[in-house]
Amino acid sequence: MWRRRLGAFLLRSPPSSSSTAASSCQHRRHHLLPREEPPALNRLARLFTSQAGSDGGNSQKPFIAFVLGGPGSGKGTQCTKIALDFGFAHLSAGDLLRHEIASGSEKGELIVDIIKEGRIVPSEITVELIRKAMEASNANKVLIDGFPRCEENRIAFERIVGREPDIVVFFDCPEDEMVKRLLGRNQGRVDDNIETIKKRLKVFESLNIPVIDYYSSRGKVRKVSKLFCSAHSYANRTTSISYIALTPFVAKLNGKASLSNCKISICIPESI
Numbered sequence: 689m690w691r692r693r694l695g696a697f698l699l700r701s702p703p704s705s706s707s708t709a710a711s712s713c714q715h716r717r718h719h720l721l722p723r724e725e726p727p728a729l730n731r732l733a734r735l736f737t738s739q740a741g742s743d744g745g746n747s748q749k750p751f752i753a754f755v756l757g758g759p760g761s762g763k764g765t766q767c768t769k770i771a772l773d774f775g776f777a778h779l780s781a782g783d784l785l786r787h788e789i790a791s792g793s794e795k796g797e798l799i800v801d802i803i804k805e806g807r808i809v810p811s812e813i814t815v816e817l818i819r820k821a822m823e824a825s826n827a828n829k830v831l832i833d834g835f836p837r838c839e840e841n842r843i844a845f846e847r848i849v850g851r852e853p854d855i856v857v858f859f860d861c862p863e864d865e866m867v868k869r870l871l872g873r874n875q876g877r878v879d880d881n882i883e884t885i886k887k888r889l890k891v892f893e894s895l896n897i898p899v900i901d902y903y904s905s906r907g908k909v910r911k912v913s914k915l916f917c918s919a920h921s922y923a924n925r926t927t928s929i930s931y932i933a934l935t936p937f938v939a940k941l942n943g944k945a946s947l948s949n950c951k952i953s954i955c956i957p958e959s960i
């Protein structure tokens with residue numbers, strides 16, 4: 689009785705309006721975030737069925753999932769697990785930038801200053817690093833973690849790579865939880881201090897949320913709700929939830945035609 693199914697938390701309505709793409713990284717608030725919906729596993733079944741017949745995995749193009757969420761929302765943690773379990777290549781935009789810094793290049797000097805201030809690195813630098821990493825990985829399923837950070841990033845990616853993502857997984861973590869996690873992350877990062885964290889949170893709200901709104905309006909966003917993102921004592925379940933966000937698509941890629949092959953629901957205590 690104290691348990692309920694939650695697969696449907698991740699299912700969103702189909703696109704209801706056209707894009708509101710901005711041409712540059714502007715500061716603004718947004719109202720098109722995906723809605724929470726009541727349980728409806730039949731909708732999941734329909735979604736799966738509608739995907740199963742399409743060109744699942746046979747095309748030359750890799751399947752692309754953008755993984756977004758505020759700083760400290762758990763993107764990297766979840767991507768590592770998804771990559772292991774589902775055979776995705778995990779490309780972290782932040783790690784690619786930090787790698788460039790570590791290489792001692794001139795570009796790296798510019799990047800480190802921007803990261804210290806919590807600002808966004810010019811699109812052409814990041815997109816080029818991602819494009820090269822995608823090419824080098826030669827993977828047919830790619831998680832792009834922490835990118836695009838703003839509308840300008842998104843537009844540059846779509847122009848240069850010539851693709852939209854297939855889906856966008858969004859970790860909607862409460863701000864206080866993100867701050868707590870970042871302050872405890874202990875990876876010696878130049879940006880995990882309270883001053884920079886405040887700036888990063890502002891940049892996330894004003895520049896990254898519009899990207900999520902945009903993809904939401906195109907029906908691509910699978911949101912992991914605040915409730916589950918903040919459930920730190922249920923880290924494994926949070927992982928299961930990100931599986932659910934991806935499962936219909938992974939099943940499509942694997943060419944599986946039966947729902948019984950998918951992890952389509954999990955049970956959690958009502959209390960969290």
Ligand SMILES: Nc1ncnc2c1ncn2[C@@H]1O[C@H](COP(=O)(O)OP(=O)(O)O)[C@@H](O)[C@H]1O
Nearest residue numbers: 758759760761762763764765869873920923926
């Ligand atoms: N569900 C969770 N509960 C508690 N701590 C978490 C959870 N997910 C991630 N963390 C921790 O929070 C910090 C930030 O996680 P990370 O995956 O690096 O987030 P992001 O990539 O979104 O910034 C890390 O120290 C990580 O171990």
Ligand SMILES: O=c1ccn([C@@H]2O[C@H](COP(=O)(O)OP(=O)(O)O)[C@@H](O)[C@H]2O)c(=O)[nH]1
Nearest residue numbers: 759760781782803806807808809834835837
């Ligand atoms: O596409 C990107 C990804 C990251 N960053 C910069 O790199 C920092 C760290 O990004 P990362 O994704 O590693 O941080 P996280 O959100 O995982 O804490 C960000 O604050 C930005 O300054 C950026 O400019 N563009």
Ligand SMILES: [Mg+2]
Nearest residue numbers: 763764782834
């Ligand atoms: Mg990260």
